[in-house]
Amino acid sequence: MRRPSASRVRTHHAVSPWLFLLPGLAVVATFSLYPFLTTVHKAFTDARTLTPGTWVGTANFRAMLDDEQFWTALRNSALYVALVVPFTVLLPLLLALLVHKQLPGVAFFRSAFYTPVVASVVVVALIWGWMLDDRGLVNALLHTLGAGPVGFLGNAWLLLLSAMALTVWKGLGYYMVIYLAALANVPRELHEAAAVDGAGALRRFVSVTVPAVRSTMVLVGALSSVAAFKVFSEVYLLAGPTGGPAGQDTTLVMLVQRTGTGLNGRVGYASALSLVIFVIALLLMLLVLRADRKEDL
């Protein structure tokens, strides 16, 4: 890529960047990175909630390999990423395009579409639980169509899929907002020109919109991959604290919660799990970000 010519001349004071970064870095280092170092340390101990524990080397990681629950959880979290992310990248973009155009009343729709984002996940899961119940709304609809009833909440796979649908649904408005901000940067003339050319809606989408919001799509992809990998609330609330029937819907973060919290928490083991989650999420994020060649992170 062509380097901008201005970058060859001196554009700023040597310390300026660090002054710009100072507030952000200070907060993040103090309240996220530094505490996480203690987590890393604890991953190699047998610490519990109220006892600091002693050094045990890699025992926690070896125990993980034998832990049936860990593999179930890893599988579920990976599936979550694979099945949720394509939808959270594409659907909100389409939704943003739908409400991007200034039409009478569109402001109302934009705000309405954001409601699922702001509602607490507890309430949302409660409502979904009611809808997906054996005698809930969805089964009532299926019944009028002559199908069902489907036991969404009794079957481990259907529960996991329902939780995924819930995640996508709740993410619609969230990522829509990010796309709206990005779309504002797409010069309208581009669209107009393509329209004059007589380009069809689909071609216009592929050849004009996608390249223009490409780096945002990548960012949304990265953010939603990490969020999906670290999923907790949706599954916890819909499938219950045990992680679905016989724990088959447990995700990695649920396992951290189950083993590490409370007054008896096995903090050492939970920290080791956290470290594994962190490393996988980091790899995942870097992998997705590479899809955008302009990115240099």
Place this chain on the structure above:
Amino acid sequence: MRRTPAWEKTLRYLLMLAVLAVTVGPFLWQLSTSFKGTTEDIYTSPPRFLPEHPTLHNYREVARIIPVWDYALNSLKVAAASVVTNLVGASMAGYALARLRFRGRKAAGIAFVMALLVPLESIVIAQFTMVRDLHLNNTLVAVALPGAVGALNVLLMRNAFAAVPREIEEAAVIDGATAWQRFLRIGLPSVRGTLAVVAIFAFMGAWDDFLWPLIVLSDSDRFTLTVGLDYLHGTFTQNPRLVAAGTVIAVAPLVVMFACLQRYFFRGAGEGAVKG
């Protein structure tokens, strides 16, 4: 500007109505429950959607059981502080990452990515020990601190600044503008849309947070709204109508805030730069 053909308009409205039904429909039921009187069955199957005897009683009851206005004010303080610190901190950091060239930039970027990935569940107690050592436990300042500059917001701002065409800034460099001047006059006005996004994300994050304020705050007078509303799940009594009314009280300000901010999402590069 091209006129929108009638068929396209119709299609757009139909689609928007369909999405509306899917996104908002479930909440109407919650809203309806909050208006149901004490003589009505809440648990019927199939659920009944309209209250038979609509009443505001549940809202008065919520206000009687907990000092809901005080809690809302506490939440508002934390959320407002979080909006300001995030706008300032995230835009500055985002600008540096996107626009300034310096050694260590990559490392700084990775620091924010890593902060985004830290599983919060694993660091809550360490965070608490830290604010206690700072003598800040049981204060609203401590509630706001960990989220004062969100790593996600920094990355969003970085992305937004990176999308601004470089040409405008190059001219300013040649005119001798300092980095700070370019940030204020060219950078910020070009990313208003993302600033609005960061504002709403910061507000929402602070407003909705539950576990951290619960851990940090001890006096019930200082509780934020989400923590205080948890009192509606009584130890010996369950009243879903009150919980529903509480939910509406908690969500309404966020929807209103979004409605106010949403027009800014459309002030993009072109529009803003002219004004700046």
Place this chain on the structure above:
Amino acid sequence: MPLSRPRRATATVPLLVAALALTACGSGDAGSGDGGGSSADGKPEGDITFQTWNLRANFKDYFEGLVKDFEKQYPGVKVTWRDQPAEHYADKLSADAAGGTLPDVVNVSPDLSHPLAKAGVLMNLDKEKAAARFKGDYTPEAWQGNTLPGLGGSYSFPWYLNTGPLFYNKALFREAGLDPEKPPKSYDELFAAADRMARQSGGRTATLAGTPAIEDFGRYGVRLMNDDATKFTYNEPKGVELLTKYKELYDHGGLDPQALTNTPEKSGQKFLEQKVAMNPGSAHDLDTFKKNAPTLYRNLGITEAPNNTGRPNMYVMGLAVSRQSRHKAAAIAFAHFVTDRKNQETFGHKVAVFPSTKGSLDDPYWTKDDGTDEGRVRVASAKMLKGAVNYTPVVMSEEMKTVLRNEVAKALQGKKTPRQALDDAAAQSDKLLRQS
């Protein structure tokens, strides 16, 4: 800062969590007076904090009155009352215990006091003369219920007790052709009724919403642990027998289709929605039924939960005193004051829970049925409390409960035999127990 806590000189932030628990960790009997605060025998004075668990919403006036009365009696003491909401109480206690900010008097149940006592942050009341002298004020069952195995004593003053009947839906009983006035009394009758309910409704109406939990095994007469609470024994033949019966129940549609994932709250909700015919509950649930499901309330039947031991299950709450309290004498005096006979009885009149003080349950309020539903349930429950036990072993952590629940689910799904499932659950739990 309103906290009147011993400030430790931990300028070094890095050493997190249990800087203080360190000093006493593992040594379970480290309960006597020298925890770092004042002497427990002196005159009650100073500022103390008192923390309850989710009682502020409905009993604000009661607790503010208590504090006022106490301060009048002991002019040298100032009590700050705090109340924590329902959720994440254990996490809040963890943070406070780790940070050295535990309130002087704190509301705990035995499963919470056990890990706290083990980490050395609670006072052993049996070993503290100033506290032990009040032992006789409480019923032996209640004091026993707060005694922690392996830690040499009781770590909290007994507070309110709870037990409950089995509620059932007369309308659903009638529809299934069962006599609504003759609810099942024994386990066999219960399983037979459930079978009939499922067949008559074509699998539409289940009888129970949940899978058997540890207290169900206890009531069935299964020995849950060995005597020194170091090994789980619920996989004995009696336990396998109960799980086998539940498996048949599940296969025949006697359990709700979502039974494997239902939490107790969800089970209660299913009963309110009239989707299941029976649900265990408490005396105070009557109020909830009346308010939220008036139709159900008109068809509500109440019976005793079956048990094979002659000893019903009870839940106990207590007030513990922090070992780091700077005003131990005041803390003990206040904890005793809140749990004394008069104040417990007043509380029991406000909400349908039961006092743990000796003689209280002989009061006519708990022995004479006044003809109302509330009165009937209250008297029946109070009667049950004599000889009741808290079946749930205090050493059983949430994780161990999840282990049991998930293994039980595997047996019900047919993935394991009941015997295999319980063996596995006990083995996993024993392993967790050894680690702690």
